[in-house]
Amino acid sequence: MGASSGGGRAGGGRPATGGKRPGAGGRRPKPVRDEARNVAYDLMRAVDERDAYANLLMPTLLRERGLTGRDAALATELAYGTLRGLGTYDEIIAACSDRPPEEIDPPLLDAIRIGVHQLLKMRVPPHAAVSATVDLVRLRVGTGASKFANAILRKVATRDFDQWLPIVAPDVEEDPVGHLAVAYSHPRWIASALRDAVGGDLGEAADLLAADNERPAVTLVAWPGRSTVGELVESGAVAARYSPYAAYMPEGDPASIEAVAQGRAAVQDEASQLVALALTRVPVEGSDDLWLDMCAGPGGKAGLLDALAVQNDRHLLAADQRFHRARLVWRATRRAGVITADGTEPAWRPGVFDRVLVDAPCTGLGALRRRPEARWRRSPDSVPELGALQRRLLGSALDAARPGGVVAYVTCSPHLAETRVVVDDVVKHRSDVEVLDAPAYLREVDRLGEGPYAQFWPHHHGTDAMFLSLLRRT
Numbered sequence: 001m002g003a004s005s006g007g008g009r010a011g012g013g014r015p016a017t018g019g020k021r022p023g024a025g026g027r028r029p030k031p032v033r034d035e036a037r038n039v040a041y042d043l044m045r046a047v048d049e050r051d052a053y054a055n056l057l058m059p060t061l062l063r064e065r066g067l068t069g070r071d072a073a074l075a076t077e078l079a080y081g082t083l084r085g086l087g088t089y090d091e092i093i094a095a096c097s098d099r100p101p102e103e104i105d106p107p108l109l110d111a112i113r114i115g116v117h118q119l120l121k122m123r124v125p126p127h128a129a130v131s132a133t134v135d136l137v138r139l140r141v142g143t144g145a146s147k148f149a150n151a152i153l154r155k156v157a158t159r160d161f162d163q164w165l166p167i168v169a170p171d172v173e174e175d176p177v178g179h180l181a182v183a184y185s186h187p188r189w190i191a192s193a194l195r196d197a198v199g200g201d202l203g204e205a206a207d208l209l210a211a212d213n214e215r216p217a218v219t220l221v222a223w224p225g226r227s228t229v230g231e232l233v234e235s236g237a238v239a240a241r242y243s244p245y246a247a248y249m250p251e252g253d254p255a256s257i258e259a260v261a262q263g264r265a266a267v268q269d270e271a272s273q274l275v276a277l278a279l280t281r282v283p284v285e286g287s288d289d290l291w292l293d294m295c296a297g298p299g300g301k302a303g304l305l306d307a308l309a310v311q312n313d314r315h316l317l318a319a320d321q322r323f324h325r326a327r328l329v330w331r332a333t334r335r336a337g338v339i340t341a342d343g344t345e346p347a348w349r350p351g352v353f354d355r356v357l358v359d360a361p362c363t364g365l366g367a368l369r370r371r372p373e374a375r376w377r378r379s380p381d382s383v384p385e386l387g388a389l390q391r392r393l394l395g396s397a398l399d400a401a402r403p404g405g406v407v408a409y410v411t412c413s414p415h416l417a418e419t420r421v422v423v424d425d426v427v428k429h430r431s432d433v434e435v436l437d438a439p440a441y442l443r444e445v446d447r448l449g450e451g452p453y454a455q456f457w458p459h460h461h462g463t464d465a466m467f468l469s470l471l472r473r474t
């Protein structure tokens with residue numbers, strides 16, 4: 001069923017965008033420039049060509065092209081939805097082409113992927129999806145390429161998404177992980193790691209992978225002492241389910257909320273708030289003055305810890321290895337001491353902190369919802385390398401805590417090799433650590449696991465898949 005990329009138009013002329021029908025003897029109508037599709041295309045090219053971060057570049061592109069409201073939402077859905085779904089889309093494109101996707105010119109492939117997303121996941125009528133994509137290809141890639149795109153998209157349009165799946169995805173009984181990977185558009189190694197992380201249950205793994213493909217609600221944090229959830233609610237947000245400092249923002253630009261614009265509140269995932277909060281809830285005997293955030297950049301958790309420290313007359317030292325990340329921490333905090341420092345070669349005396357947060361660098365597999373291209377960028381090779389760093393940072397965090405003090409080890413990844421395996425390994429080699437029951441300090445949140453570790457999930461909690469271990473230095 002492959003389309004030839006070489007010559008004539010397979011499947012006849014595309015529906016006209018106005019004027020005479022092509023193939024009926026008339027001149028081909030001029031392609032219509034559609035700014036939302038152009039922005040989506042430019043974003044995808046930037047992701048491919050210069051490793052751009054989609055969620056950082058998109059606001060700039062929208063502003064530069066003057067897209068707002070529905071047009072901005074359309075451009076965002078086209079780009080983010082395509083980036084998330086392209087694993088499945090490439091299998092479908094392969095089934096419709098005589099060339100595998102790796103052999104299709106990348107700009108052309110990106111445009112076709114955008115077309116496939118409209119055909120299979122958006123409510124764009126098929127003729128409009130094909131026609132708009134062919135116009136995009138004519139304008140941005142070339143007229144010859146538009147014939148190939150047209151042929152592929154017409155074939156894709158013969159089935160809906162659910163009809164394509166049994167054709168392109170491995171059989172679930174024969175290759176369950178391969179099935180998950182294609183059906184939910186994740187690299188195979190990530191589908192496998194996430195299935196292990198939920199305990200092997202295929203149905204639950206499917207729920208988790210499906211949640212990764214949903215656009216997350218924007219969650220705000222009202223920094224205590226600087227703003228309140230009530231104030232955010234008055235501005236149109238909705239009080240959150242778990243965190244006493246969180247509010248969901250169903251739509252709109254967070255910067256339009258006064259407290260956010262004035263730097264008294266910020267955007268922050270609810271699980272990120274709760275893991276920081278859990279650290280402050282563990283009772284400590286004796287002093288409770290000095291807190292350390294060892295991997296603080298860009299300052300999300302440090303912002304909340306600092307606000308709590310100010311309220312309770314404590315002191316936070318926030319460190320990050322990278323200067324520009326430390327500078328962001330400085331902006332997010334009010335009274336914290338902020339330094340550029342390598343947590344594995346501490347700039348502080350050992351055994352002095354009452355509470356230590358180590359929010360370790362990780363694969364970020366828990367935040368795939370928010371970073372549409374991230375799943376395709378990460379390599380499984382990074383896991384052992386990160387694991388070694390995570391062990392050293394956790395060891396260093398335990399050394400920084402005073403006897404009786406508490407350490408929170410946090411990752412924004414549920415990968416077992418970055419979570420419980422790291423903690424188990426470090427604890428095994430020390431005789432001065434007690435593992436605490438983390439879910440006991442987050443009683444308001446259900447389904448965090450049986451302990452002693454706590455694991456947040458997008459498909460249960462609507463949060464990032466954040467991992468928390470609480471340890472006491474004895």
Ligand SMILES: C[S@@+](CC[C@H](N)C(=O)[O-])C[C@H]1O[C@@H](n2cnc3c(N)ncnc32)[C@H](O)[C@@H]1O
Pocket residue numbers: 272294295296297298299300301302319320321322325341342343344359360361362412
């Ligand atoms: C997961 S992020 C932390 C997120 C942050 N806690 C927040 O809530 O915004 C990990 C941070 O660790 C920093 N980092 C990496 N290696 C480090 C090291 N050896 N010492 C200190 N910071 C390090 C990175 O620069 C990055 O900013």
